[in-house]
Amino acid sequence: MSSYRLAELSLPEGSTPVRVAATDDRWFDIAVPSVGEYPVYDDMLYQIMIADTPRTDGYRRAVRRHARGKTVxxxxxxxxxxxxxASAEAGARKVYGVETIPESARLARDAVDRAGYSDRVTIVEGLSTDVELPEPIDLCVSEIIGTLGGSEGAASVLSAARRDFMAPGGAFIPQWSATTVGAVDLSVPVPDLQMCLDGDTAKYLEKIFEHVGRPFDVRMCLPGLRIEDLISTRATVEELTFADEIPMDGKDQRELVITRDRTLHGFMIGMLLRIDDVEPLIDSTAQASSWIPVYAPVSDEGIPVREGDRIVFDFSWSLSDDGVHPDYRMEGEIRRAGQSAVAFEWDSPHHGTVFRGNGFYRSLFPVEGP
Ligand SMILES: C[S@@+](CC[C@H](N)C(=O)[O-])C[C@H]1O[C@@H](n2cnc3c(N)ncnc32)[C@H](O)[C@@H]1O
Incomplete structure (x- = not known):
């Protein structure tokens, strides 16, 4: 097991990251890792999720609508x-809360005690795919939706729940998730682009690298990215409807049209979430939330594109060898009017072996490490 100490890699004292690609008061040069697909949850991450009120209030309202009289x-x-x-408050008959992180399960039990629902709520420590439950379930609630809709393993985990636990006609909260893809321009050539890590997030990177056993090009989110930064139309891929049979692997062929004369460096990858029929859709690229858009770098120097150019690509996902979390891949071609087509690819395994594989990651991790 190797560890990777980011503190040893900080920029030389006195050097300030070059701030790049400003849009109003937003900046693209701060990056944070996509954490939800690794067992690194701590109080800070749980607090960030609770503070995401469209998410938290939406779930609470949906649970109130659906849980009464149910086994949840x-x-x-x-x-x-x-x-x-929330299910117990809404009048659920019986509730099983399953949590894989032992300390979180212990705290969950305390929270249930404090709320006075220990008679109706049982906290089970373990992975939902390993535990047994004594009765069929009418309503399955979960929030294991990632920065790419399926990146936290929702397809495999909720398919197993459907098969092993659900009563016929059982319902799911959330109902559906998807991933979105659109092109972006980071505005300055990468030789001048000095990405930097948000100081708070170095510890999560270290924990992720420790969990995987090596440093690798983990998916990075750019909190500054928003839908208005897109330089192309947007495509929806990896649609998952949780009450249906969900295939673990998939490939979506899509086409994007460039909407502005700019320089394409990569893609903004977002998440769409439908909690239930009533709640408004959550879109990680359109609203600040606990889900941050992922940046998929495909060109260090940037590819000049003109309005009307087309991007034709396959977006695919397949279960990684941990049996839960998908690996993602995009490959395609930018077809430009009057110029040669440019091929591109983005490989984003859940726990890959490539480290510092392109200019984006080399600017985040300036040296190879110990
Ligand atoms: C994004 S957090 C959500 C926490 C809380 N439900 C909420 O919505 O604020 C996901 C939680 O699911 C747990 N988890 C993920 N997959 C799991 C599984 N298959 N079985 C049990 N716990 C799981 C993680 O450890 C983490 O605590």
């Missing part, structure tokens, strides 16, 4: 047992 399973209940307690 809350997968990944977290340290606050939020949806398990």
């Amino acid at each position: 399973l809350d997968i990944g209940t977290g340290q606050d047992a939020l949806w398990a307690i």
Whole structure:
């Protein structure tokens, strides 16, 4: 098991990251890792999720609408047992909250005790795919939706729940998730682009690298990116409807049209979430939330594009060898009027072996490490 100490890699004292690609007061040069697909949850991450009110209030309202009189399973209940307690408050007959992180499960049990629902809510420590439940489930609540809709393993985990636990006609909260893809321009050539890590996030990177056993090009999110930064139309891929049979692997062929004369460096990857029929769709590229758009770098120097150029690509996902989390891949071609087509690819395995594989990652991790 190798560890990777980011503190040893910080920029020389006195050097300031060059701030690039400003749009109003937003900046693209701060990057944070996509954390949800690794077992690195701590109090700070749970608090960030709770503070995401469109998410938290939307779930609470949906649970209130659907849980009354039901037997409920809350997968990944977290340290606050939020949806398990909300289900009990809503009049659920019986609730099972399953949580894989032992400390979070212990705290969840305390939270249920404090709320006075220990008679109706049972916290089970373990992976939902390993535990047994004594009765069929009418309503499965979970929030294991990633920065790419399926990146936290929702397809495999909720398919298993459907097969192993659900009563016929059982319902799911959320109902559906998807991933979105659109092209972006980071505005300055990468030789001048000095990405930097948000100071708070170095510890999560270290934990992820420790969990995987090596440093690698983990998916990075750019909190400054928003839908208005797109220089192309947007495509929806990896649609997952949780009450249906979900294939673990998939490939979506899509086409984007460039909408502005700019320089394409990569893609903004977002997440769409439908909690239930009533709640408004959550779009990680259109609103500030606990889901941050992922940046998929495909060209260090940038590819000049003109309005009307087309990007034709395959977006594919397949289960990684941990049996839960998908690996993602995009490959395609930018077809430019009057110029040669440019091929591109983006490989984003859940726990890859490539480290510092392009200019984006080399600017985040300036040296190879120990
Ligand atoms: C994004 S957090 C959500 C926490 C809380 N339910 C909420 O919505 O605020 C996901 C939680 O699910 C847990 N988890 C993920 N997959 C799981 C599984 N298959 N079985 C049990 N717990 C799981 C994680 O450890 C984490 O605590």
